[in-house]
Amino acid sequence: MKNQFTAVFEKHDNCYIGYVEEIPGVNTQEKTLKETRENLKEALTLIIETNRTLA
Numbered sequence: 001m002k003n004q005f006t007a008v009f010e011k012h013d014n015c016y017i018g019y020v021e022e023i024p025g026v027n028t029q030e031k032t033l034k035e036t037r038e039n040l041k042e043a044l045t046l047i048i049e050t051n052r053t054l055a
Contacts, residue, residue: 020044
């Protein structure tokens with residue numbers, strides 16, 4: 001099963017902030033948009049794995 005989530009990216013000064021609207025706690029901040037996207041995917045994966053373990 002493949003899930004789809006909404007990622008939001010915002011530019012602030014010299015960095016990008018990214019977060020997933022549907023899951024609190026999935027967020028990141030990096031210098032480039034590419035790094036922000038990569039880290040956000042990793043954060044989402046970790047949160048989902050942790051939530052499954054705790055459930």
